[in-house]
Amino acid sequence: MSKPARHVLPQERTSKNMKKTSLNDIAERLGVSKTLVSLVLNGRGKEHRISEEVCRKVIELAKELNYQPNQIAKGLRTGKTNTIGLIIADIANPFFGKLGREIENEASKHGYRVMFCSSDEKAEKSKQQIGMLMQGQVDGFIISPPTGSEAQIQELQKRKIPYVLVDRYFPQIESSYIVVDNFQASYDATMHLAKQGYRRIACLSTQSNLINMNQRLEGYKSALADSGLEVLEERIKTVSFTHEKNDILLAIKQLLQEEKERADAILFTTSKIGIMGLECIHSLGVKIPDDVAVVSFDDPDAYRISNPTITAIAQPLTEIGSQSVKVLMELMSPSKEKSKPQKITLKTNFIVRRSSER
The missing domain is CATH 3.40.50.2300 (Response regulator)
Incomplete structure (x- = not known):
């Protein structure tokens, strides 16, 4: 005896058939090239003399179709994902939870998103998280380093990956850091x-x-x-x-x-x-x-x-968060001349x- 056909709900049908919008979809709908769409969505339309009307149509259709760029693919093309890797010491500690929120708020003002990790004060876990975030093409790091993670910080320096330390630092390593007295x-x-x-x-x-x-x-x-x-x-x-x-x-x-x-x-x-x-x-x-x-x-x-x-x-959590993002933005800037590490010590209340x- 065959089973009766299960009634498929409208929302199930929609989700199964839903296809992620691509640059090609937008280009075909507007009758323009994929390259033009990419230039507009990456904010380079004016630079390539694309008319304001065309730029507006591309952006409006992208919103209408809920276009979501592939950040990793974008990073491979441009070398930039607008993503910061944040490794805090202990997410269960109220201090680090609030600091993470401040960093996230400040980063968003600069058009960056934040990927969070908690090392639980374990050097081996921190090492794994740095490797994972690097595979995700983050543009830079803000790290509260655990004991025994000196080699990890030195490796970031060796590979010229921008980073800022918060809450603590290693005196023997020349790094930018934000701490309190x-x-x-x-x-x-x-x-x-x-x-x-x-x-x-x-x-x-x-x-x-x-x-x-x-x-x-x-x-x-x-x-x-x-x-x-x-x-x-x-x-x-x-x-x-x-x-x-x-x-x-x-x-x-x-x-x-x-x-x-x-x-x-x-x-x-x-x-x-x-x-x-x-x-x-x-x-x-x-x-x-x-x-x-x-x-x-x-x-x-x-x-x-x-x-x-x-x-x-x-x-001063707000200041620690804003200063750490500010310093990291400067380190990630391609036009920024290389200078000595910024060592910032703030007062407590x-x-x-x-x-x-x-």
Whole structure:
């Protein structure tokens, strides 16, 4: 017994028979050459003395037929795809999520799209992503490089591929980068706690050789020394970049459950550690700021609506995003004379809230 014929819905029929519009389709409809259509859609009609009326007809028909250029094929022809490859360190970190959005917004103003990747702070993953994006013919890179990825950056230099580093850089490699003054930001935050009368100030950071994390730790130590406070290694706790909650909880317990030397304030060096650290503090029944004061790097939305609100070191995300795109555009410009790498260090904004008040 044969099966009854299935009724095909109109939208199914349409999608099956739908054919992607090509340059030839537009050319045939208008009775012009494929080359002319290509020149107009690439913004070169005036340059080749194609009349405004013809240009208008080509553009209108392209919109009507929903013409979508093949960016990779275009890149092979022109050497340019108007695409930036963005490799951030950790998409789960609110800082990097917001930074990615700022970069995307700024790039769109220049007619560029952004292809996102997250390395999860793994050098091998970063290497794979750079290779994949290069196959996609990106015009340049904005990278937040993980530990151990120096060779990848040097390879980009060797191949003369434009790139800009954000959030961190490698001192031994001459690169353009956009960062903040991590030492000063951490110093100011720790000094704030000391001036509020806190004397057992702890720091919870990540196990890393990255320069930004080291600078934050050095700023913390310098502020303690300048305040006449002892720098004790047992008050400096580090967790892996995977930010396992159990590791953070153990570190918090060690800092807060030692009765004589328990910390009366904690500096978190990233917002991801900060958010998980706050959750652990609350789970232990410890009150902020009555039992322990808190200051954190970065300023995610959660800090403004937390109870109490959290004192934060806010990085200028909009400026980091706009500067990184601006510098990359200059590096990608064919008319740009080669100059020394642009090394830009921006100031942070220290926002005092209830979590660090006496």
